[in-house]
């Protein structure tokens with residue numbers, strides 16, 4: 016477990032635990048919790064018998080607060096029931112209930128359900144909860160629950176709600192008050208990449224809360240959230256102790272499902288001893304298990320939680336004993352609804368002869384009341400965690416509680432629904448301690464992104480920036496150059512990072528000749544060797560990933576996360592295409608055909624020209640180049656002018672990996688060089704990614720045979736986008752706002768996948784826009800070299816001018832609803848949102864490639880999809896909706912290369928989301944997908960007659 020302190024296993028014998036368990040069980044098993052009784056009880060019992068019905072119920076509860084009227088409620092209910100495929104009498108009954116005239120009943124019932132777990136946020140509501148709990152008797156801690164905090168106003172509201180609770184509680188007999196706080200709700204920008212800034216922002220709102228708490232001696236108990244945020248939450252908690260030594264009582268929640276929690280307890284113990292202050296520790300099992308598992312799997316990060324519930328339960332018992340053993344320095348709050356967990360705490364506390372003031376049991380409002388009463392009767396101090404809010408803002412909380420009550424692994428369900436007996440409920444969890452999940456072995460997995468929540472990762476990246484700076488300015492010379500390009504830092508244009516000599520069309524001819532000469536030997540190099548070489552290059556790239564990303568921060572103005580993602584994507588391309596080539600190599604049988612041996616083989620085409628854009632300066636260049644090379648073609652790379660230092664770093668890496676110099680050459684030059692390469696008769700493949708204008712020119716030129724050309728050139732062509740996100744009336748706005756902002760303003764809108772049109776359906780327009788605008792105002796714009804700036808300048812002066820021109824056009828065409836502020840120095844354009852844009856407007860049709868968002872209105876969902884499709888481009892598209900029929904309609908009719916439902920529309924990952932557009936966005940075979948590599952190969956088939964005089968040997 017990594018803790019310095021040994022656990023005293025003899026603190027309570029199993030016999031004591033069983034004794035305490037028996038005492039609680041005999042009181043608690045006599046009746047059922049209120050949730051499982053009455054109409055709600057029958058409904059839940061019904062739902063628990065059928066997982067699909069349960070899921071349908073959760074989905075309805077999730078969306079209900081967004082549904083404005085009865086027909087919509089009925090439509091959603093019907094859709095969820097249909098999708099769940101509930102049949103028989105239950106299906107019939109539910110279909111009957113899913114009618115507008117009964118929508119009031121649905122609302123009423125879910126309100127009742129909500130109030131079962133939440134106290135209403137009014138004097139009367141809070142008083143009712145306190146009075147009800149006083150009869151138990153139990154103390155309370157109150158928690159202002161709500162939706163995600165995305166705006167400063169929402170964070171202000173959260174602060175005010177907490178201040179009101181601190182005033183309200185003593186008046187209602189809770190003196191001193193006890194409050195549970197979510198630090199992430201005190202700022203819309205809680206970012207581990209910016210710990211200092213986050214601290215400033217959180218502390219600014221925390222100061223009055225702590226002052227009010229100190230005035231009444233209140234406890235402020237900090238909630239723990241997802242694992243990625245834990246280091247920062249813990250650090251802020253410790254900082255709170257230094258900053259405000261006054262008379263408030265500090266406490267924090269720790270999660271037993273994290274294997275490292277014992278070490279965190281040690282940290283708190285040290286701190287308590289240093290400050291001479293008892294610190295509260297609320298020990299929970301952990302509420303985000305599914306999410307942690309999914310996130311870890313998606314990012315290929317180590318699983319931060321125990322794999323099995325039994326391991327969590329076992330660690331919970333160990334940590335309970337550990338905390339109680341240190342009740343002189345810490346104030347343990349054992350928060351669980353599990354009979355055995357509470358019995359362990361009770362037995363251990365008794366063995367240690369702890370007074371009821373030295374520790375407490377905690378439970379949630381509305382949960383397991385019989386056990387609650389039994390604990391109160393045992394003489395232990397009991398505190399009930401009371402969420403305060405309304406059913407709309409508290410929906411996420413409500414869903415978590417319902418899950419906890421209904422999951423098949425839920426101890427509440429097992430105890431009160433399935434009626435498991437004492438022996439089962441008290442069985443000790445197996446004391447395994449692996450905490451490790453074996454990952455499924457996949458042929459290809461994405462390179463995990465860096466975890467910037469870790470101190471060492473941030474400082475390693477900072478060091479890489481310093482080291483890369485020390486190598487600047489770089490100089491790349493060329494014999495008889497036609498010019499010279501200065502690489503400048505877009506955030507500080509006077510900062511020259513290097514100079515690169517430029518090639519002209521004559522150099523293009525020489526480069527193609529050299530590649531052509533190198534082709535036979537590269538073509539005949541065994542596939543296994545080419546694959547090995549690419550994999551070696553990927554390894555070098557991984558080893559140097561921070562330096563490469565740091566160079567992108569400086570040269571391409573990529574914020575840290577974006578720079579890291581670009582390098583990781585480049586590594587992915589190298590590995591993915593290497594794997595694909597292994598699968599394609601050799602002769603493959605086509606279809607069994609008696610009397611014939613029919614096979615197909617893929618062979619390299621010849622010289623490939625790779626023409627790349629600047630906006631993913633490593634990933635796109637490396638992706639196209641890797642595909643061409645591993646397939647056996649020789650390559651002439653022609654990157655865009657911005658990004659030449661990165662292109663040179665890539666070339667250097669390929670050569671260090673062992674690639675012969677003439678197999679891959681770099682030609683730094685402008686469009687004349689690109690055009691010369693495309694027109695060269697000796698070129699077989701042109702892999703282009705860039706604008707539509709250039710892409711179409713290339714297609715035309717490449718398909719016009721040059722003198723002496725005896726083959727058709729293959730053109731792989733990825734072009735621009737004018738991507739739309741449609742937001743339906745029932746969309747989850749917490750998700751939609753976050754996804755739209757990431758898609759529209761990530762890398763300052765300079766992604767072909769970026770969202771530049773937002774289409775709102777029906778009545779959602781004003782609500783969404785109000786929140787979007789306020790949330791947009793929280794994004795920090797500044798030099799990406801400083802980690803806290805997640806948004807930076809545009810790539811160059813021309814891009815800046817283009818964006819500024821479109822802002823003027825937007826002012827004529829629509830209504831400017833919001834504009835952010837950006838630094839004066841550097842090639843910035845202010846992020847801007849226009850409303851009132853119509854389909855014929857330039858803002859709705861033209862690719863801008865900057866931080867501009869055009870908002871359009873559609874009366875209904877179908878029209879919204881039609882509007883989204885009304886574009887020459889069809890690259891990415893997104894829909895936020897919770898109506899299955901609408902999601903289905905989008906899936907079938909929203910024809911774009913990459914459709915994203917209920918998530919952002921940028922950030923495709925190699926292999927997972929094959930990427931590329933249709934219509935005038937591209938030639939339609941997606942990068943990072945199974946079909947891509949074949950574009951760099953000819954396929955040849957061979958058919959051999961195997962019949963000899965009626966005899967077929969070896970068939």
Ligand SMILES: NC(=O)c1ccc[n+]([C@@H]2O[C@H](COP(=O)([O-])OP(=O)(O)OC[C@H]3O[C@@H](n4cnc5c(N)ncnc54)[C@H](O)[C@@H]3O)[C@@H](O)[C@H]2O)c1
Nearest residue numbers: 627628629654655686689690705706709733734735736767
């Ligand atoms: N679909 C995708 O996967 C994808 C990915 C990234 C960028 N893009 C698009 O790229 C554009 C932004 O990149 P950009 O500004 O570098 O694009 P661009 O079209 O201006 O330039 C792309 C490359 O083409 C070269 N080039 C320019 N004129 C040429 C010509 N006549 N013949 C041959 N080569 C020529 C450039 O020097 C550069 O290397 C946007 O439109 C964006 O949507 C598309």
Ligand SMILES: N[C@@H](CCC=O)C(=O)O
Nearest residue numbers: 766767768921922923930
């Ligand atoms: N593949 C990238 C976009 C590349 C274009 O610029 C994404 O999915 O966001």
